[in-house]
Amino acid sequence: MSESAPLTIDQPGQVASATPPAPGRSRRLSDRWLAGAFISPALLLLLAMSVFPLLWALYLSFTDYSATRGGPAHFVWFENYTAILTSAQVHLRALTTLIYVVGAVALQTVLGFSIAYLISRRTHGRGVLTTLFLVPMMLSPVVVGLFWRFMLDAQFGVINSMLGSLGLGQVEWLTQQGTALLSLIVVDTWQWTPFIMLIALAGLTAVPKYLYEAASIDRASEWFRFRTITLPLVWPLLLIAVLFRAIEAFRLFDLVYILTSGGPGVSTETLSFHVYKVAFLGFNTGTASAYGILMVLVVLVLTQLYLRYLNKLKED
């Protein structure tokens, strides 16, 4: 008994001496230094390439600066902003953009979710189907725009050719007031339906199967199961996808540029395209900057909304 006593007392001392003395303070300091060294280069680049340009644009937005005329910029304060906010031209572009964003995103959501739902009910060939459906999304807007321009061509276009063989009339898709914006919405929907589909599919496959089993024991109808199980569980993720698409559609420029160049007239001129015209064709750099800053504000609000929902999704 008395011989074993020193052993038990000895042990804690040995453990203590095995760990290096007081690592806490110096390690925390070097961690801090390391975090700074690893993060600051990336942040510096973003400050130089994103924040600084935006601050410069903010400064220019209060002046009458023109990139071609050169010379010193004169402060005009809020003149540019009031000019834009009260301009009937801008209101028209805002309406066009709204129709485009709401139309395209709504169509994509309905179609994308439907396709995802149909795929999720299949047992075979899901992988192949998903991969095939995703192709349009990976293409560059340039390729998509050019190719649809060819397909929608009034003379040689395959769409009109097919309409012709069905005995229907020819449509000047991209050069008519009414159909140009519709064509733009259709092309954007074609390209981005797969995006909604992909995310909806991720949500659908994550719905636990026992919920459906429980519901079918209760003899719940298909529609009831869809409404009370599927939709509520997929909705948060779908909302993220919809917001993401809305931001992207709002800032879209390349498809408009390639497909219609804003025409015919100004019927497909979105806000992005109008900013480009003011800045690079009109060279009213100051006005264009103010216009741009207003667009950035809209994007920031949408981004905040997006990130808030994203956070909510992550916390659940």
Add this chain to the structure above:
Amino acid sequence: MAVSVNEAVSTGPGRDHTPSTRRRGGRGRSVLEVALLTVLAVVMLFPVLWMIETSIKENRDVYAIPAKFFDFKVTLDHFKDVFAASGGGRSALSVSFLNSVVVAGVSTALATVLGVPAAWAYSRFSVKAKKDQLFFILSTRFMPPVVVVIPIFLMYRQLGLIDNKLGLILIYTAFNVPFTIWMMKGFVDEVPAEYEDAAMLDGYTRLQAFWKFTLPLLLPGIAATAVFALIFSWNEFVFAIFLTSSDSVRTAPPAIAGLIGGTTVDWGLVAAASVVFALPVLVFAYLVRKHLVAGVTLGAVRR
């Protein structure tokens, strides 16, 4: 959330097998659903197939009215025109493809070098206002390019970076860094910090632990992230068209878009150039299909 295409495939027997659907006309409905899916797939894929078909058609057949779907003469002339100039030597298009490779490659490498360590630091250390910093980083990626390009244009004019590959590389790096950080943070979070703690108990410094133990585990994630960054820069159009003008600097997207400038358009050539341009993207996208959901949402949505 289950997230990858693979997982979607391997979930096994679907809901069709629950008794209630089987009971009442499940079969007829299933046929209808397959038919609907097929129609949708054909509609979605037709433009892509039409593009491939146009690229191998003789010019006469490209402009045929009504359009020829099957009985056309196959030719590879359009593909030859993409790479070789009519008077011999390299075509302007092929130079632009080379420029695209350089710009996309270098900007992706830079974004990876800057983004991966930052993602690791955000994942491992308690940084002041971490959430705000990460949100700020992501929101820079959402800025409308047409708006950003106005001050960037003025800035580059001062610095002599207009019509310069370095200018494009810098701006592409800047828009790929936020993506790399968000995407990689997810991958770093998956590697237990205990590995590094254990290595440090063995006498390695924190940096060595990161380099020797964590980084090798991150390589597949880095590869997937880099592939997405590559695709984003490869496809980018807005900055390219405003910041470059000469054939020797221009990347492929504005060069291909430039093909429709004249009064007559050689659609066969446009189709062939588009196929050459899109093919690598599709191959790369297929390689990273497991990470597609995270990739296309800029790393924001994952499990």
